[in-house]
Amino acid sequence: MSDFDREQILRTSGVDVLKCMRCGKCSATCPSYDEMEYHPHEFVYMVEKGQIDKLMASKSIYKCLSCFACIERCPRGVEPARLVEAVRLQVIRQQGKNHLRADDIPALLDDDMPQQAIVTALRKYSK
Amino acid sequence: MQRIGVFVCWCGSNIAGTVDVAAVAEALSHEPGVVYSTNYQYMCSEAGQNIIKDAIKEQQLTGVVICSCSPRMHEATFRKTAAAAGLNPYMVEIANIREQCSWIHKDMPTATEKAIILGRAAIAKVQLNAPLIAGESPVTKRALVIGGGIAGIQTALDIAEAGFEVDIVEKQPTIGGKMTQLDKTFPTLDCAACILTPKMVDCAQNENINIFAYSEVQEVKGFVGNFTAKIKKKARFVDPNKCTGCGECTEKCPMKKIPNEFNLGMDNRRAIYIPFAQAVPKIATIDPDHCNMLKNGKCGLCAKVCGAGAIDYKQKDEIVERQYGAIVVATGYNPIKLDKFDEFGYSLSPDVVTSLEFERLTNAAGPTSGTLLRPSDGKHPHTLVFVQCVGSRDTSGCGKPYCSKICCMYTAKHAMLVREKYPDTEVYVFYIDVRTPGKNFDEFYRRAVEEYGVHYIKGMVGKVAPRADGKLMVQASDLISNEQLHIEADMVVLAAAIEPDKTARSLGTMLTASMDTNDFFTEAHPKLRPVESPTAGIFLSGVCQGPKDIPETVSQASAAAAKVIGLLAKNKLTGNPCVATSDEMMCNGCSSCEKVCPYGAITYQDKEFRMPDRTVAIRRVASVNEAVCQGCGACTVACPSGAMDLKGFSNSQIMAEVDAICKM
Amino acid sequence: MQDVKTTFKPKIVAFCCNWCSYAGADLAGTNRLSYPADVKIIRVPCSCRVNPMFILRAFQRGADGVILCGCHPGDCHYTSGNYYARRRMTLLFSMLDYLGIEKERTRVEWVSAAEGAKFAETMNSFVETVRSLGENKRLEDLRCKK
Numbered sequence: 001m002s003d004f005d006r007e008q009i010l011r012t013s014g015v016d017v018l019k020c021m022r023c024g025k026c027s028a029t030c031p032s033y034d035e036m037e038y039h040p041h042e043f044v045y046m047v048e049k050g051q052i053d054k055l056m057a058s059k060s061i062y063k064c065l066s067c068f069a070c071i072e073r074c075p076r077g078v079e080p081a082r083l084v085e086a087v088r089l090q091v092i093r094q095q096g097k098n099h100l101r102a103d104d105i106p107a108l109l110d111d112d113m114p115q116q117a118i119v120t121a122l123r124k125y126s127k
Numbered sequence: 128m129q130r131i132g133v134f135v136c137w138c139g140s141n142i143a144g145t146v147d148v149a150a151v152a153e154a155l156s157h158e159p160g161v162v163y164s165t166n167y168q169y170m171c172s173e174a175g176q177n178i179i180k181d182a183i184k185e186q187q188l189t190g191v192v193i194c195s196c197s198p199r200m201h202e203a204t205f206r207k208t209a210a211a212a213g214l215n216p217y218m219v220e221i222a223n224i225r226e227q228c229s230w231i232h233k234d235m236p237t238a239t240e241k242a243i244i245l246g247r248a249a250i251a252k253v254q255l256n257a258p259l260i261a262g263e264s265p266v267t268k269r270a271l272v273i274g275g276g277i278a279g280i281q282t283a284l285d286i287a288e289a290g291f292e293v294d295i296v297e298k299q300p301t302i303g304g305k306m307t308q309l310d311k312t313f314p315t316l317d318c319a320a321c322i323l324t325p326k327m328v329d330c331a332q333n334e335n336i337n338i339f340a341y342s343e344v345q346e347v348k349g350f351v352g353n354f355t356a357k358i359k360k361k362a363r364f365v366d367p368n369k370c371t372g373c374g375e376c377t378e379k380c381p382m383k384k385i386p387n388e389f390n391l392g393m394d395n396r397r398a399i400y401i402p403f404a405q406a407v408p409k410i411a412t413i414d415p416d417h418c419n420m421l422k423n424g425k426c427g428l429c430a431k432v433c434g435a436g437a438i439d440y441k442q443k444d445e446i447v448e449r450q451y452g453a454i455v456v457a458t459g460y461n462p463i464k465l466d467k468f469d470e471f472g473y474s475l476s477p478d479v480v481t482s483l484e485f486e487r488l489t490n491a492a493g494p495t496s497g498t499l500l501r502p503s504d505g506k507h508p509h510t511l512v513f514v515q516c517v518g519s520r521d522t523s524g525c526g527k528p529y530c531s532k533i534c535c536m537y538t539a540k541h542a543m544l545v546r547e548k549y550p551d552t553e554v555y556v557f558y559i560d561v562r563t564p565g566k567n568f569d570e571f572y573r574r575a576v577e578e579y580g581v582h583y584i585k586g587m588v589g590k591v592a593p594r595a596d597g598k599l600m601v602q603a604s605d606l607i608s609n610e611q612l613h614i615e616a617d618m619v620v621l622a623a624a625i626e627p628d629k630t631a632r633s634l635g636t637m638l639t640a641s642m643d644t645n646d647f648f649t650e651a652h653p654k655l656r657p658v659e660s661p662t663a664g665i666f667l668s669g670v671c672q673g674p675k676d677i678p679e680t681v682s683q684a685s686a687a688a689a690k691v692i693g694l695l696a697k698n699k700l701t702g703n704p705c706v707a708t709s710d711e712m713m714c715n716g717c718s719s720c721e722k723v724c725p726y727g728a729i730t731y732q733d734k735e736f737r738m739p740d741r742t743v744a745i746r747r748v749a750s751v752n753e754a755v756c757q758g759c760g761a762c763t764v765a766c767p768s769g770a771m772d773l774k775g776f777s778n779s780q781i782m783a784e785v786d787a788i789c790k791m
Numbered sequence: 792m793q794d795v796k797t798t799f800k801p802k803i804v805a806f807c808c809n810w811c812s813y814a815g816a817d818l819a820g821t822n823r824l825s826y827p828a829d830v831k832i833i834r835v836p837c838s839c840r841v842n843p844m845f846i847l848r849a850f851q852r853g854a855d856g857v858i859l860c861g862c863h864p865g866d867c868h869y870t871s872g873n874y875y876a877r878r879r880m881t882l883l884f885s886m887l888d889y890l891g892i893e894k895e896r897t898r899v900e901w902v903s904a905a906e907g908a909k910f911a912e913t914m915n916s917f918v919e920t921v922r923s924l925g926e927n928k929r930l931e932d933l934r935c936k937k
Contacts (some may be wrong), residue, residue, distance in 0.1 A: 197817045199813070199814060221816075223832070226819075227817070231825045244831060636866070639867065641810065641811060641866055641868070641904050642866065644906070649904055661810060661868070705836065722897065723839075725871050725872070758838055759836055759840065759870060760840030760872075761869070761875050763840065764839060764875070776836055778842060781835065781842075782844070782845060784833050785833065785848050785849045785852065787803060788804055788849075788854075789802055789804065789849055789853050
């Protein structure tokens with residue numbers, strides 16, 4: 001699951017975590033630093049390492065103000081806030097069961113469900 | 128028909144790893160004109176070269192094709208080999224099957240097929256090669272050094288020491304460059320002025336060195352061994368032969384509030400000034416933008432106080448034209464502007480300074496006479512924060528993508544000196560990585576930590592906010608203890624990235640010397656020819672080629688000098704025989720070629736021609752000065768009648784290559 | 792159709808000036824940045840050495856694309872050669888377009904000696920473009936084919 005989540009987060013955020021040179025300027029500039037369990041630079045590192053479950057379970061994702069100071073200041077253009085946003089989105093999707101993979105479809109099939117709905121859902125929620 | 132030999136190199140496994148060299152040699156042996164074809168492990172080795180020499184003699188080869196690395200690498204080597212075996216060196220062609228084949232393709236059949244095609248193209252070209260003989264040109268035994276910093280000074284001294292004349296052109300009123308502004312130098316902590324000023328004086332006293340200070344190179348023409356440069360000597364409004372450098376005028380001038388460039392604007396100078404006490408040449412200069420006499424015709428005080436009568440308000444810029452055999456570029460660097468880094472508060476508080484400004488604040492000849500005082504209130508600072516990598520390693524577009532190389536060391540030096548002089552201070556250094564490769568460099572950095580108690584913190588500063596009480600609130604991250612720090616600092620010192628001097632770009636264009644995307648000059652080979660530009664006769668010294676510290680700059684400066692001496696020691700240079708040539712029977716004297724020639728190598732002559740009906744006609748035809756032609760080929764395309772052609776890259780040769788490539 | 796597109800190997804002639812783009816191609820090699828083997832490089836002293844004749848000849852002999860690489864404007868080793876090349880090629884390429892050789896089959900690019908990555912990227916994109924256009928038959932002289 002974790003690898004899939006990692007790919008998903010990299011794709012939705014559009015962030016290249018490998019560009020990070022670990023300077024910590026994102027965390028130095030973060031106004032909610034003290035509120036967070038995982039800080040902006042840790043988001044980058046943990047996504048790179050695939051430790052998505054920890055991030056998804058943490059309250060840190062709701063502490064980010066989306067002020068984008070980290071994006072503005074990062075000397076390498078890494079954009080940590082987009083990762084926070086992507087993890088948040090991932091959690092929301094899984095909560096609402098609004099994520100769909102091709103493997104899940106057979107279980108959903110029944111006569112009352114219009115096929116069109118399944119196709120649309122797959123298109124929408126498999127990205 | 129030529130008798131062609133084909134030699135396929137394995138280059139160890141570099142080529143043989145992806146190209147089936149035996150198959151290439153076999154396939155090319157069936158090409159028209161090929162009488163001999165072989166392959167060997169290292170063609171450029173002595174044994175490999177002997178195979179070529181033996182084949183030339185035994186097979187009476189008239190043309191040689193070598194399938195190997197780039198011609199930029201070993202063309203000269205193989206031409207010498209051919210010459211040693213009695214073959215004209217220009218009968219050798221290289222098929223580049225390493226850089227442009229084996230190294231970029233992974234699949235053996237594909238790479239082998241491409242190698243064969245590249246070999247065929249080279250064979251097709253060599254079929255049409257003709258022996259060429261290079262012309263000779265004399266060497267002007269004088270060198271031009273552009274830039275009078277430590278790089279230019281060292282290069283000039285070494286060239287002069289070998290007995291050749293050198294001109295230094297420096298745009299500032301004095302030579303010395305950035306090093307004059309430094310306080311101490313790492314890792315030994317000798318005082319910069321103490322080691323630099325004797326060298327400046329040596330330059331002034333050396334008979335072979337001619338200093339053009341307050342001057343700029345305006346135009347350079349010519350080619351290796353025969354450059355002509357126009358140097359603009361800007362008007363100082365002071366007669367350099369009369370001025371004694373007494374400084375009387377600089378004390379009497381009423382224009383007192385002009386920011387002093389030498390102290391980076393942290394104090395003032397007058398409109399007539401000598402940058403600093405040890406300036407070379409020690410001559411006063413009038414700043415025309417601020418002098419009342421030059422602007423409004425009122426004042427003239429300096430002329431009145433000058434005992435030597437050296438002031439000359441009517442002096443004009445002067446253009447000097449000089450000949451040179453070699454040119455050394457030593458244009459140096461500047462710290463970048465910090466206007467894109469608002470987060471560090473550089474424009475908000477005078478107590479946020481760059482490292483170069485900090486040098487001046489600790490220098491005995493600086494605005495505070497060497498006592499470290501806060502620029503805002505002149506008080507002694509107790510907490511100092513140093514920020515490294517400000518604009519270095521920055522790919523976001525605000526700074527420079529490269530590492531500026533010198534900042535780690537000078538920051539350690541600053542931190543150490545502050546702690547030594549003022550033990551009551553707390554000094555923090557924020558770093559991303561500490562990079563200290565160099566002799567005694569890491570030991571130096573460790574001393575700052577272990578002996579001087581400088582707090583090195585892995586992390587970056589995110590915000591510097593000046594407070595109403597004059598303190599600077601520094602917000603930073605400490606990545607190792609994983610916490611955000613808030614420090615109340617008295618001063619913040621920013622290690623700004625360095626960039627090539629702004630004049631480098633236009634100079635590069637003038638010299639046709641290539642540059643990289645950061646405006647650093649490119650070297651002819653990154654490892655094997657690090658002090659030469661790809662343009663013959665142009666040499667590189669110091670930071671203009673890439674970030675460097677003083678020891679490295681001095682080594683490169685001496686290396687460049689050695690290269691220049693090697694060039695100037697020759698009496699004659701062998702030219703490039705691949706020059707344009709005009710077929711007089713086809714030329715109709717239209718002047719198209721003359722117009723496009725960047726070197727003025729084409730002239731027209733009226734010549735007598737015997738016509739078919741036995742009459743004699745006088746026709747105007749183009750002729751090429753082979754010593755001046757550089758072989759670009761612009762004229763060959765401009766010629767409407769096809770009379771102009773380029774030796775070594777003739778129309779028929781290139782066309783044969785095109786055919787061979789498209790034949791498959 | 793799909794099959795033709797994947798197996799089609801275009802013939803591409805690249806003219807590279809000795810000082811910048813040929814060195815850039817060498818740098819691409821030194822850095823092992825791959826581009827398709829369909830590209831074959833011809834070394835010329837300067838981009839201004841490339842006679843429109845050479846390009847016509849290439850198309851006559853069945854080339855599918857021709858690319859000319861020179862130094863960046865202002866960086867020409869011979870001061871002004873790349874400006875001549877740019878003007879000449881602008882005229883030539885619009886004439887070729889008129890004759891039915893699509894503009895995408897011809898290209899002028901500036902690649903410096905330090906831009907190995909740009910060289911490889913340029914070649915990859917050019918080959919891709921030519922591949923999508925398919926074989927060139929407009930100017931090909933069938934008598935030249937064996």
